[in-house]
Amino acid sequence: MKIIFLDFDGVINSFGGDWQGGFEELDRKCIENLNILVERVSDIKIVISSTWRILRSLDKLKSIMAKWGFKYPELVIDKTPRLAGEERGREIFGWFTRNNKFPNPIIDNFIxxxxxxxMEPFMNHLIQTDTDKGLTIEDVNKAVQFLNGE
Ligand SMILES: [Mg+2]
Structure with a gap:
């Protein structure tokens, strides 16, 4: 299994271009790029690391993503834990340890x-997007290469 730890703001929405700042609004172009990403990697799952997770259930997050064009909400399996005062990378580490999943033989790779x-201690797994653009096809290509070990 491969995992994407997914942020929302600046990844599947964007602050440049046409974004109007609407409530629970995502960027369809970025979501389409996410569709392309998951279609190009086998056995992929998504864990939400965005602060959007704090006040919303997993089902709510999946329905927001689906509303804006994400075709594979069933691939979204979990959220990272909220660890007050900790950086996001530590919360991701917390997800692995909470699930006794680091290192874990069923997880082949993650981004x-x-x-x-x-993102310490996982800087080498970060694909950093441009806040104004969100997820681009260039980011997708990098992610697919990394996850597929190409
Ligand atoms: Mg962000």
Whole structure:
């Protein structure tokens, strides 16, 4: 299994271009790029690391993603734990340890899609997006290469 730790703001929405700042609004172009990403990697799952997870259930997050064009909400399996005062990378580490999943033989590889860079101890797994653009096809190509070990 491969995992994407997914941020929302600056990844599947974007702050440049046409974004109007609407509530629970995502960017369809970025979501389409996410569709392309998951279609190009086998046995892929998504864990939400965005702060959007804090006040929303997993089902709510999946329905928002589906509303804006994500075709594979069933691939979204979990959220990272909220660890007050910790950087996002530590929360991702917390997800692995909480699930006794690091290192874990069923997880072949993982990436972090985020426009921020507070991802220690996993900086080498970060694909950093541009906040104004969100997820681009160039980011997708990098992610697919990394996850598929190409
Ligand atoms: Mg962000």
């Amino acid at each position: 972090i899609l985020d426009d921020d860079s507070d």
